Amino acid sequence: MSSRTSDCLEEEDGEEEEEEENYNPTEVKMSQIVMPCHSNHRQELSVGQLLKWMDSAACLSAERHAGSPCVTASMDDIHFEHTISVGQVVNIRAKVNRAFNTSMEVGIQVNCEDLFSDRHWRVCHAYATFVTQRTSTGQKVTLKPIVPVTQKEQVEYSVAAERRRVRMVHDDIIKDLLSNEWVQQVDSSVGPSAVAAERTRVESVELVLPPHANHQEGQRRFQEATARKKIRLDRKYIISRTQGEVPLSVPWDPTNQVYLSFNNVSALKMLAARSSWRLSCEKDQVQLYTLEQKSMLSFKIECEVDVPAHRAFDLLAELSNRPSWDSHYKKCELIQLVDNDDFIYRVVTPSVRHGAMGSPTAANQAKGILQDFILLASKRKPCGSGDPYVIALRSVSLPTHPPTEGYNRGEVLCAGFTILETKDNKSLISYFNQASPEVLPYISTDIAGLSSSFYHTFCSCSQYLTRNRL
Numbered sequence: 001m002s003s004r005t006s007d008c009l010e011e012e013d014g015e016e017e018e019e020e021e022n023y024n025p026t027e028v029k030m031s032q033i034v035m036p037c038h039s040n041h042r043q044e045l046s047v048g049q050l051l052k053w054m055d056s057a058a059c060l061s062a063e064r065h066a067g068s069p070c071v072t073a074s075m076d077d078i079h080f081e082h083t084i085s086v087g088q089v090v091n092i093r094a095k096v097n098r099a100f101n102t103s104m105e106v107g108i109q110v111n112c113e114d115l116f117s118d119r120h121w122r123v124c125h126a127y128a129t130f131v132t133q134r135t136s137t138g139q140k141v142t143l144k145p146i147v148p149v150t151q152k153e154q155v156e157y158s159v160a161a162e163r164r165r166v167r168m169v170h171d172d173i174i175k176d177l178l179s180n181e182w183v184q185q186v187d188s189s190v191g192p193s194a195v196a197a198e199r200t201r202v203e204s205v206e207l208v209l210p211p212h213a214n215h216q217e218g219q220r221r222f223q224e225a226t227a228r229k230k231i232r233l234d235r236k237y238i239i240s241r242t243q244g245e246v247p248l249s250v251p252w253d254p255t256n257q258v259y260l261s262f263n264n265v266s267a268l269k270m271l272a273a274r275s276s277w278r279l280s281c282e283k284d285q286v287q288l289y290t291l292e293q294k295s296m297l298s299f300k301i302e303c304e305v306d307v308p309a310h311r312a313f314d315l316l317a318e319l320s321n322r323p324s325w326d327s328h329y330k331k332c333e334l335i336q337l338v339d340n341d342d343f344i345y346r347v348v349t350p351s352v353r354h355g356a357m358g359s360p361t362a363a364n365q366a367k368g369i370l371q372d373f374i375l376l377a378s379k380r381k382p383c384g385s386g387d388p389y390v391i392a393l394r395s396v397s398l399p400t401h402p403p404t405e406g407y408n409r410g411e412v413l414c415a416g417f418t419i420l421e422t423k424d425n426k427s428l429i430s431y432f433n434q435a436s437p438e439v440l441p442y443i444s445t446d447i448a449g450l451s452s453s454f455y456h457t458f459c460s461c462s463q464y465l466t467r468n469r470l
Helices: 003-021 047-066 151-179 181-188 215-239 254-272 309-317 319-324 362-367 440-447 453-467
Strands: 028-033 070-075 089-099 103-114 119-132 278-283 286-293 296-305 331-337 342-350 370-380 389-397 407-409 415-421 427-434
Touching: 028 047, 047 070, 047 089, 047 103, 047 119, 089 151, 103 151, 119 151, 151 254, 151 370, 254 370, 254 389, 254 415, 254 427, 286 453, 296 453, 309 319, 309 370, 309 389, 309 415, 309 427, 309 453, 319 331, 319 342
Parallel strands: 370 407
Antiparallel strands: 028 089, 070 119, 089 103, 103 119, 278 286, 286 296, 296 427, 331 342, 342 370, 370 389, 389 415, 415 427
């Protein structure tokens, strides 16, 4: 077993111990030894059988929370990391991550163990959506909210709202791709040696199948499969990006919009939910926190402001106004209005390069070098009670806006605001940033305790919000 696998298992064991101490009433655990009747001709557990077990465990978890019969509405894409052989044991854990009005998301974790070698490994992780069935009188069952306890539960609870948003627009993406000429171009490029999709179909006498598809039906299915493949590749590329890779930005394309937005918002929510933030500086109720993760340093600036949360959200989400209160923003122009919740901006800031003592080099000051960022801004209103407003920022690349002479192209991996409503109609505003080399010089003197520029910037932000309170 590789060291990477061992590290993953240690983390999972730690999470299991934490969750055992905090019992979750919706959690269902299922163990099943793989028998020959469960396997295929290669003596490996068939995927169909595994999906059946996963669905059964998840349904029981959903019904345990709902207190009424539930049915499976959907299951997200599943990527199987390992096969399971006859004689090995499958361990399935399912629990409700979040309950909405009449639907809920259930997280499913599948692990495998070999009883005779004491080996454990992860097989897959999936998310399923279940809906409650109507009562005998025809009334809908309204679900009780889930209260997350552990840090992992809080992260899953928060990101579940964004995953729900992705599911709701998935059908529209498929339709847009099918109506796009790009799919037709892929179809027309198929060579004469290609195998017709019709030849790959297998029929079973035990199933009632629709009539044989005609040529147009086969073409439509081919285009749908091509569109789904592109979505999978886009999503795999976007979500698999790590902070150690260069560049940090990912290409913007209308067909991967929903996954870029999802990744943008969920990354900020997961960063905000971390429990290991450490207070570095504080001045007049403005706190500066830091978080060290391997080679990445993140920081959070937080303060309570006497402005309603919804109004602070509207003001801060208007990124074009940020130069009026943030001296680090020299210019901010809207490049593209993606939809009502997602925007692409070009931001211009002064370029800072530190010398040995942490001060900007005289050469760069004399040259007046600037740097710019192409940022995707995704704003989200709370999905439920206790949720914050979210304004997430991350770098994307646009063919129409390549790096230009006279500017250093900077990149942002994860940044943005969370705004939480507090008592007396006030707001707790938190700004986060995973400090890339282009951003770290702006905050390093604050973290070291040599400056309080973070305080002056947040005071300027507070004044901007207060002036525009109404």
